[in-house]
Amino acid sequence: MTDDVLVRMAGITKSYPGVAALRGVDFDLRAGEVHCLIGENGAGKSTLIRMLTGAEQPDQGVITIGGQEYTGLRPALAHRLGVSAIYQETDLVPQLTVAENVFLGHEPRGRSGALDRSAMRSEAQRVLDELGVTLPVDAPVSDLTAANAQLVQIAKALSRNCRVLIMDEPGAVLSDHELESLFEIVRSLRARGMAIVYISHRLEELMLIGDRVTVMRDGQWVQTRAVQDTSVPDIIRAMVGRELSDQYTKTTVVGDDVVLSVRGLTLHGHFEDVSFDLKRGEVLGLAGLVGAGRSELLNCIFGVVPADSGTVTLNGRPLRARTPQQAIDAGIGLVPEDRRGAGLILSRSVQENLTLPSLGKLSRGVVVRAKEVAAVCRSFIEELRIKTPSAAQPVRFLSGGNQQKVVLAKWLARGTTVLLLDEPTAGVDVGAKSEIYALMDRLASEGISILMASSELPEVLGMSDRVLVMAEGRLTCELSREEATQEVIMSHAVPTSAAIAS
Ligand SMILES: Nc1ncnc2c1ncn2[C@@H]1O[C@H](COP(=O)(O)OP(=O)(O)OP(=O)(O)O)[C@@H](O)[C@H]1O
Ligand SMILES: [Mg+2]
Structure with a gap:
């Protein structure tokens, strides 16, 4: 890590009606570092980033990039200065190909001004090679996984000669394996002198990838430290301004009566022959890798997508129409993974x-x-x-x-009597997580049954009375709270094809 300060934000202040989102925040960024930005929900992280990308202008404060001072950046200028951001909701155009997305807005043109398709393809290929990833440049982005779509966003940033790369919660949609390859790429970009801002609520991630960490609280700067001079408890204390007690609250109150019964539920291409029972007051964890079919299963139980075969029974009465309205009327609620969309x-x-x-x-x-x-x-x-x-x-x-x-x-x-939760704490800060867990626990003790799909194993282990593991659309095992450990769950979550290959 070098000491070249590439970006300095000083005294940044921004208010919205009724909200002081940023109050005199200082933040600097060096070439060749990964600088993590941490804080509770609503602390002002994304707002600070929007000032740097020029998406919005601060009310007060100065931004210095490469020695030049700016009181307000516009997006085009920020781009020219080499600032690029990757958000969780991708800004790619799904119908366009990988290559077209990489060069969207700055397409290579021939002498006549016509679009130079072959240059675009080969340039896109070059950028992807540089990243060390293999992606079909001619495939539409809609065919890609979330992880690969994110790589296209990085390629897009690189094709613009980016010097400052901002990643706002990139890890939230990635499996562990995908996250590790993303980290590899981030490390190689850092080695090339890029300055990277990394925002995440998963504090273990920043210990793995960060060089420095800045903590914000209530729109204010709290501290900036080298990662090796800090610790997760230290960061949490700075973030929430108090000591957090035990994160998980769990009282076991499972009744004998089955509330929700799923039999032979099948949605071809997503999941096959899924059967299980959910009891009164039970928290049933649904673990598995990204892509195992958990979200589809929850959506199908709720009636968002019709099943090809199988039945769902609530309190002994089969749900026949299988529409969300019927599910809601019957007392089923769904908290979807895609909160903004659905x-x-x-x-x-x-x-x-x-x-x-x-x-x-x-x-x-x-x-x-x-x-x-x-x-x-x-x-x-x-x-x-x-x-x-x-x-x-x-x-x-x-x-x-x-x-x-x-x-x-x-x-x-x-x-509701049955709550289907899909990644209930994705994007939620540590303090709010404990509040959500405590609430789940209270609901369960009041007799509400919860089916929770989650990629965060500690959360599955901490909150579930029983755990179902899903791999490639099938339930691969059922574990009691006592039997469930990280190792056992992972051994059943890995697709058999991959297990044979390795
Ligand atoms: N356009 C806007 N109008 C009104 N209030 C806003 C606007 N944009 C942000 N805010 C408010 O500013 C505060 C900071 O929001 P910001 O999105 O920066 O938080 P964050 O740290 O990114 O949180 P999270 O971890 O939940 O993403 C919040 O209280 C938010 O509601
Ligand atoms: Mg945010």
Whole structure:
């Protein structure tokens, strides 16, 4: 690591109506370092990054890039200065090919000004080779896995001669193996002198990849340290401003009666012949690698996609129509992995999102009892510590993790009997995680049954009464809380084909 400061952000301040998102933040970035940016949901990480990419301009403060001072950057200028960002929601165009996406907006052109396709293909190939990855340059991006789509975004940044690469929660959609290859690439970019900002809520990741770490809290800078001079507990303390007690709360209250019964459920190409029972008050963990078919299974139980065969029975009554509306009426709730797409109406307020599915319950005749709606809403904002200036704030303006809490609260407010949770804490900070776990535990002790798909093994182990493991669309084993360990789960999560190959 060298000491060349490439970017210096000084006294950056930014307010939105009712929110002081950044308050005099200082942040600097050296060539050849991975600088991790850490903080609770709503701390201001993404906002700070938007000032650097020129997506928005600060109210106050100065940004220095390569020795030149700027009081406000525009996206085109930031690009020219070599700043590129990769977000979790990719900004690729799914219908275009890999090569077309890499060069979108700066396509190579021949002398006549016409698009030079062969130059584009070979240049794209060169950039991918440089990254050491093999991807079909002519395939549409929609055919790629999330991990590969992310590589295309990196290739796109490199093709623009990027010097500063910002990655906002890149690990959240990746399996362990994919994350390791991403780290390899990040290390090689660092070795070439690139400055990298890495944002993640998984603190173990930053210990593996980071050189320095800056902690933010409530829109303010808290500390910047070399990773080797700090520790995960130290970072957590700086982040949340207090000591966190044990993360998992787990009381076991599983009843004898089966609430949800799934038999022979099949969706060709995704999962085959899945059968299991979920008991009253049980937390059933669904573990597996990314791509094992867990999300599809939850979606299918909820009725988002029709099954090819098999049955779902709730409290002894088969669900026949198999539509989301029927599932909701029967008392099933789904917190989907893709919260922005399926979980929320972004333009509507926190209150509307929270209470939409429960309006039926809270209305008497056609008159919605406004006071009760507001009270329910307030209690959830408090209990889950949803960071918002008011219940009337459009959800679009909430930070990623706070949006996740709204989706969760939405179903809790309705009083479901079965909750299907898909990666319930993805993108959620450590403090809020414990709050979500405590809430899950309370719900289970009130008799609600929870089926939780999660890629975070500690979370599966910490919260489940029983664990199902899925690999390549099939249930490969069932483990009691006592039997379940990281090793046993992983040994059943690896696809058999891969196991034979290795
Ligand atoms: N356009 C906007 N209008 C109103 N408020 C906003 C806007 N953008 C961000 N905010 C608010 O600014 C604060 C900081 O948000 P930001 O997205 O930077 O948090 P974050 O640290 O990235 O959190 P997360 O870990 O959840 O992604 C939050 O309270 C958020 O609600
Ligand atoms: Mg963010």
